[in-house]
Amino acid sequence: MAEPGAPVTRGKRPPKGEPVVDRALALLAAFDRDHRQLGLLDLSRRAGLPKSSAARLADRLHHWGALERDERGRYSIGLRLLEVAALAPRGQGLRELALPFMSDLAAAIHQHVLLVVRDGDVGLLIDRISSHRALAPLYNPGDRLPLHSTGAGLVLLAHAPEQFQRAVLAGDLLQEPERIPLSATALRRTLAAIRRERVAVLRRTHPVPLVTVAAPVVERGGDVVAALSVVVPEPTVDTRRLGGAVTTAARGISRVLDDHG
Incomplete structure (x- = not known):
């Protein structure tokens, strides 16, 4: 399957x-x-499909609601996918349980x-x-x-399976978006x-001085299922106090998850 944004050969016939x-x-x-809107030609090119195949499949997806089409014939993602995504327990369900705690935290830090x-390998x-x-x-x-260069990502990486961590540490480690090389040894200590x-x-x-503070959200059994984080301007932050607030909110989400487990 073609990756989003990856160059493909025009008119390439699928295997x-x-x-x-x-x-x-x-x-x-x-x-x-x-690329939120695509005409049929661009859609077929980016998907690596012949135009006829893309047109036939796009018509079926449009009929089902996975795609929408405007008066100029351009396609966009349809709302039916949002309805389906809302059923994901690690998506909308988790979001709804976390929302009150996130709102309280947002009201406190602005x-x-x-x-x-x-x-997979990203957050x-x-x-x-x-x-x-x-x-x-x-x-x-x-x-x-990126897991290795965001606060929430570091929390998720730190609690990922050891084999997965080793694979990440053996890869190309760059601080994003600065593109600064990271030391695997230093990252291992951080985790x-x-x-x-x-x-x-x-x-x-x-792009500006900032601090991210993140804490794990834990489900019944002790597995980390999410990370809660805040992003604040660097000169204004007391990381110890902020860490306590984020950890308290994350524990609150964890308790609600446990109650709904």
Whole structure:
């Protein structure tokens, strides 16, 4: 399946025997934050499908509600997918349980409060509450975050399976978006400290000086299912006090998860 935004060959015919569902998913994957609307030609090109196949599948997806089409024939993601996504226990269900705690935290700090889950080798931002006085956001709901260079990502990475951690530490480690190389040894120590202290503090200077403080959300059985984090301007932060507030909110979400388990 073509990755979103990946260059593909125009008119490329799908491999013989490729399941229809894979081709349909390739159409959906053709959309991203920079390509919210696509005409049929661009849709077929980005999905790596012949125009005739793309047209046939897009028509079926439009009929079902997974795609919408405007008066100019351009396609966009349909609301039916939002209805389906709302059923995901690690998505909308978790978000609804976390929302009261996130709202209280946002009212106290007047900045950004984020809720992030791990999705494969990245973090997925499933909700963000922001004050009108907050810094310009680096990530928006639905965005994928690097695990090794965001506060919430570090919490999720620190509590991921050991084999997964080893794979990440053996990879290309760059602080994003600054593109600064990271030391695997230093990152390993950071992850150990996060597991020990149950909180992550990440300072960065780009695009502006800021601090992220994050804590784990734990379900029944002790597994970390999400990370709650706040992003605040660096000069204004007392990390110890802020860490206590974030940890308290994360524990509150964990208790509600346990009650609904």
